[in-house]
Amino acid sequence: MKLVVMKFGGTSVGDLDKIANVANIINHEVKKNKLIVVLSAMAGETNKLQNYLDIIKSDNQIENDLVLTSGENVTIGLLSILLKKKRIKSIPLLGWQIPIITDNSHQKAKILNIDTNRIKKYLRKYDVLVIAGFQGISTKGNITSLGRGGSDTSAVALASALNAKRCDIYTDVDGVFTTDPNIEPRAKKINKLTFEEMLEMSSTGAKVLHTRSVELAMKNSLVIQVLSSLKNKKGTLIVDEKKLIEKEIVSGVSYSINESKVTISGIPDKPGISAKIFGLLAEKNINVDMIVQNISQDGISANITFTVPNSEVDKAQIVLKNNEKKIKFKSLNTDENVSKISVIGMGMMSQSGVAQKMFKTLADNSINILAISTSEIKISVLINKKFTNIAVKSLHKAYNLNSKKR
Amino acid sequence: MKLVVMKFGGTSVGDLDKIANVANIINHEVKKNKLIVVLSAMAGETNKLQNYLDIIKSDNQIENDLVLTSGENVTIGLLSILLKKKRIKSIPLLGWQIPIITDNSHQKAKILNIDTNRIKKYLRKYDVLVIAGFQGISTKGNITSLGRGGSDTSAVALASALNAKRCDIYTDVDGVFTTDPNIEPRAKKINKLTFEEMLEMSSTGAKVLHTRSVELAMKNSLVIQVLSSLKNKKGTLIVDEKKLIEKEIVSGVSYSINESKVTISGIPDKPGISAKIFGLLAEKNINVDMIVQNISQDGISANITFTVPNSEVDKAQIVLKNNEKKIKFKSLNTDENVSKISVIGMGMMSQSGVAQKMFKTLADNSINILAISTSEIKISVLINKKFTNIAVKSLHKAYNLNSKKR
Numbered sequence: 001m002k003l004v005v006m007k008f009g010g011t012s013v014g015d016l017d018k019i020a021n022v023a024n025i026i027n028h029e030v031k032k033n034k035l036i037v038v039l040s041a042m043a044g045e046t047n048k049l050q051n052y053l054d055i056i057k058s059d060n061q062i063e064n065d066l067v068l069t070s071g072e073n074v075t076i077g078l079l080s081i082l083l084k085k086k087r088i089k090s091i092p093l094l095g096w097q098i099p100i101i102t103d104n105s106h107q108k109a110k111i112l113n114i115d116t117n118r119i120k121k122y123l124r125k126y127d128v129l130v131i132a133g134f135q136g137i138s139t140k141g142n143i144t145s146l147g148r149g150g151s152d153t154s155a156v157a158l159a160s161a162l163n164a165k166r167c168d169i170y171t172d173v174d175g176v177f178t179t180d181p182n183i184e185p186r187a188k189k190i191n192k193l194t195f196e197e198m199l200e201m202s203s204t205g206a207k208v209l210h211t212r213s214v215e216l217a218m219k220n221s222l223v224i225q226v227l228s229s230l231k232n233k234k235g236t237l238i239v240d241e242k243k244l245i246e247k248e249i250v251s252g253v254s255y256s257i258n259e260s261k262v263t264i265s266g267i268p269d270k271p272g273i274s275a276k277i278f279g280l281l282a283e284k285n286i287n288v289d290m291i292v293q294n295i296s297q298d299g300i301s302a303n304i305t306f307t308v309p310n311s312e313v314d315k316a317q318i319v320l321k322n323n324e325k326k327i328k329f330k331s332l333n334t335d336e337n338v339s340k341i342s343v344i345g346m347g348m349m350s351q352s353g354v355a356q357k358m359f360k361t362l363a364d365n366s367i368n369i370l371a372i373s374t375s376e377i378k379i380s381v382l383i384n385k386k387f388t389n390i391a392v393k394s395l396h397k398a399y400n401l402n403s404k405k406r
Numbered sequence: 407m408k409l410v411v412m413k414f415g416g417t418s419v420g421d422l423d424k425i426a427n428v429a430n431i432i433n434h435e436v437k438k439n440k441l442i443v444v445l446s447a448m449a450g451e452t453n454k455l456q457n458y459l460d461i462i463k464s465d466n467q468i469e470n471d472l473v474l475t476s477g478e479n480v481t482i483g484l485l486s487i488l489l490k491k492k493r494i495k496s497i498p499l500l501g502w503q504i505p506i507i508t509d510n511s512h513q514k515a516k517i518l519n520i521d522t523n524r525i526k527k528y529l530r531k532y533d534v535l536v537i538a539g540f541q542g543i544s545t546k547g548n549i550t551s552l553g554r555g556g557s558d559t560s561a562v563a564l565a566s567a568l569n570a571k572r573c574d575i576y577t578d579v580d581g582v583f584t585t586d587p588n589i590e591p592r593a594k595k596i597n598k599l600t601f602e603e604m605l606e607m608s609s610t611g612a613k614v615l616h617t618r619s620v621e622l623a624m625k626n627s628l629v630i631q632v633l634s635s636l637k638n639k640k641g642t643l644i645v646d647e648k649k650l651i652e653k654e655i656v657s658g659v660s661y662s663i664n665e666s667k668v669t670i671s672g673i674p675d676k677p678g679i680s681a682k683i684f685g686l687l688a689e690k691n692i693n694v695d696m697i698v699q700n701i702s703q704d705g706i707s708a709n710i711t712f713t714v715p716n717s718e719v720d721k722a723q724i725v726l727k728n729n730e731k732k733i734k735f736k737s738l739n740t741d742e743n744v745s746k747i748s749v750i751g752m753g754m755m756s757q758s759g760v761a762q763k764m765f766k767t768l769a770d771n772s773i774n775i776l777a778i779s780t781s782e783i784k785i786s787v788l789i790n791k792k793f794t795n796i797a798v799k800s801l802h803k804a805y806n807l808n809s810k811k812r
Binding site for chain 1: 422455458459461462464466468469470472473475476477479480482483484486487488490491497498500502503547549
């Protein structure tokens with residue numbers, strides 16, 4: 001019998017009725033395969049716990065993870081009970097019980113090792129292992145969390161380690177869409193997508209999958225399916241590039257309003273100054289995304305503009321101000337009122353004019369571009385936040401995503 | 407430096423403000439002693455989780471305990487964060503991390519062993535260990551719970567194993583009272599009580615301490631103090647009988663409305679019939695409390711009346727009906743509409759007339775006694791539930807508890 005890994009997110013286990021629904025899905029699947037079922041906490045639960053930590057302004061790594069990971073105990077216990085009522089042989093397992101060993105980077109721990117022998121032993125005795133997502137145990141023996149959305153990564157790591165046939169990620173949407181349906185109701189479900197496209201979509205704002213889970217699946221060539229736990233229909237398959245014969249020029253349009261623009265003006269235009277600035281930021285683990293550098297009008301000094309996550313903008317300002325003498329800048333400005341719009345597609349590599357179409361579409365709508373960054377399969381632009389919807393809608397139309405079937 | 411164990415119940419850690427209050431109490435105490443702090447889940451949390459289990463009618467031991475013990479992760483994490491903000495060296499520890507090894511009787515697990523060497527190692531490094539109450543890990547590696555109120559037992563077990571100087575049980579009342587202040591506002595806080603009295607009070611309805619925690623403290627001659635986390639004043643000390651010089655004839659009046667009366671009529675009056683009945687009930691782990699047997703008017707058959715916890719009355723009926731032929735009874739009746747009233751006091755042993763006063767007081771109030779049970783330091787009577795308040799109030803007065811100071 002083959003092994004399938006199924007992951008259900010917080011909205012899929014949000015109350016007892018929904019957990020009962022998950023039990024029904026499993027009851028169907030367990031007739032064909034042995035199953036590892038990875039669960040998140042009930043929707044809202046982890047937010048409630050994070051809120052406690054925010055109120056008391058906690059920066060204690062061990063304690064934060066202990067608090068944040070408690071919600072999964074409840075969901076895996078309840079699901080296992082409902083499975084046993086259906087006479088399915090099941091057992092709930094916490095991260096430390098398997099164990100899923102991680103490094104000591106609390107709140108964003110990386111999985112170092114999964115005891116697959118222990119899991120295989122369980123699989124001989126039980127048909128379904130109900131495993132707490134999002135959590136592991138560090139080499140020092142503390143409970144760790146993999147970061148928000150980390151249950152996806154738990155599922156993919158388990159599926160990879162155990163050579164699972166498939167990894168199904170159940171959620172409250174039908175799959176991955178060409179863009180956010182809340183902004184563009186004509187957004188369509190994508191049937192197939194490459195890992196690379198999914199990666200770019202995740203990292204540019206489409207909140208369907210935890211970015212690290214996609215990286216991990218890509219590394220292991222593990223097919224992921226994103227599908228709805230509430231509808232009995234196929235979702236979006238995330239596959240290896242080689243398995244996708246017809247590549248879309250543009251598969252989707254994503255956006256992110258979680259980044260801030262930082263501008264440093266009047267820096268001496270000398271070699272090595274960028275290296276100094278971004279070196280200082282990297283030292284403090286601040287993630288810099290888009291970067292634009294230009295010589296100012298006086299021809300002597302330069303300006304540098306870049307983006308950082310909203311949550312890190314204060315830290316970035318402090319680092320830069322503390323090094324004012326070292327960098328020798330004249331002024332420092334930040335702006336949270338920006339939005340990053342991205343178009344993504346594998347076919348972009350072999351097709352010219354994609355960027356040109358993006359810039360023209362935005363210009364036609366009088367939207368000013370503040371910064372640009374590109375990869376082989378993605379073009380991102382930074383714009384004023386108030387133009388987010390019109391930019392997404394006009395690009396979705398310009399690349400024929402309104403009408404296309406995949 | 408000496409070790410003190412402090413336990414805070416659900417109402418004492420019911421929200422962030424209350425947890426901050428606990429941090430203040432600890433901040434004061436940690437200047438004098440090393441501390442082990444045992445916490446319950448936030449008030450209402452374990453009820454919420456139990457409610458989930460009730461709705462899905464779970465009888466799965468492993469899963470139930472996994473679900474029920476999740477609330478303590480949150481409180482120990484939050485308290486440890488607040489202690490660190492006060493620059494107190496603290497660490498949160500779950501049952502399995504210590505470990506606190508228990509047997510496999512889920513939901514009422516007994517502690518088999520506590521790794522005191524590991525704890526002593528932690529105590530060399532930290533000034534406060536914040537430990538999850540109510541939970542342990544079974545010899546099979548599953549999370550177990552010690553039963554509702556089990557955090558008291560966690561605290562006493564830790565204090566005993568580590569020879570703590572004292573074990574303070576913080577709660578939302580000022581201590582142990584002569585009776586329930588909700589029924590008799592003149593109820594007084596008792597300053598000192600023996601283990602035996604406390605045991606009888608717990609088992610006859612006063613819900614201050616987990617019965618097993620008192621048994622354990624008595625076995626280890628560990629002084630317990632029950633006190634309020636909200637007021638800075640002394641509570642009730644539970645001490646060894648030998649340390650209490652002046653023994654009260656009656657220390658308190660307690661009541662329980664959680665028992666049902668079962669009456670089996672028309673049983674052949676032959677030797678061994680009681681043994682048969684109570685043997686059958688014991689086999690099914692049904693706790694029988696008060697027992698009255700009498701010959702019926704025909705002089706041939708007998709009636710047996712006894713009480714069982716309300717939660718077990720259905721199970722008792724099934725067992726008895728399934729064995730109708732074996733026992734040969736004519737009728738079987740149950741009555742949940744009863745109340746058990748108890749008077750408790752160490753001095754009772756050396757004093758006559760205590761029972762007489764109880765019966766007379768009830769008779770004066772026209773309250774009929776349905777059954778009686780006694781121990782050396784306790785007299786309990788079963789009465790109609792509607793007389794609970796008047797019985798408690800009149801007995802409280804009859805034994806001079808309204809005015810007495812201790």
